[in-house]
Amino acid sequence: MDNENSQLPYTGQCLCGLIQYAVDKIESQMGHCHCSMCRKFHGAAFSTFAEAQVANFHWLKGKKHLKTYLAPNGTQRKFCEQCGSSLIFVPANDTREIIEFSLGTLDSDTPIKPDAHVFTDYRAHWYEITDPLPQFKENRKT
Numbered sequence: 001m002d003n004e005n006s007q008l009p010y011t012g013q014c015l016c017g018l019i020q021y022a023v024d025k026i027e028s029q030m031g032h033c034h035c036s037m038c039r040k041f042h043g044a045a046f047s048t049f050a051e052a053q054v055a056n057f058h059w060l061k062g063k064k065h066l067k068t069y070l071a072p073n074g075t076q077r078k079f080c081e082q083c084g085s086s087l088i089f090v091p092a093n094d095t096r097e098i099i100e101f102s103l104g105t106l107d108s109d110t111p112i113k114p115d116a117h118v119f120t121d122y123r124a125h126w127y128e129i130t131d132p133l134p135q136f137k138e139n140r141k142t
């Protein structure tokens with residue numbers, strides 16, 4: 001990669017590389033979510049989803065390999081059918097022009113950093129939050 005243009009657009013992919021995307025602009029709000037569904041979806045202590053305007057998010061390849069899990073609460077989670085990487089979260093009754101993608105799949109560096117912990121009431125017992133970011137028991141208050 002040449003370093004001059006490696007920052008924009010940001011690019012990312014799933015573990016196996018079947019699915020790749022580019023993002024022109026990442027929105028500033030980015031939280032670590034400790035809810036049990038995020039923990040299970042990621043197989044980790046928490047998820048970190050970044051937001052982008054739909055118009056700024058582009059599938060470069062492999063979109064057809066996205067599988068969707070529709071949860072009983074109406075939320076959707078999309079993942080790679082081959083490697084299982086967690087890629088996309090869609091809220092129930094979503095009408096926003098926003099796409100939420102898992103930051104862990106991003107390959108580019110981004111100047112935007114997570115700014116909060118949310119749904120900390122559902123935090124894994126074995127994980128202690130030790131950074132100074134604000135914590136919200138459920139959704140962040142905007």
Ligand SMILES: [Zn+2]
Pocket residue numbers: 014015016017018019080081082083084085
């Ligand atoms: Zn994959």
Ligand SMILES: [Zn+2]
Pocket residue numbers: 033034035036037038039047119
């Ligand atoms: Zn969550």
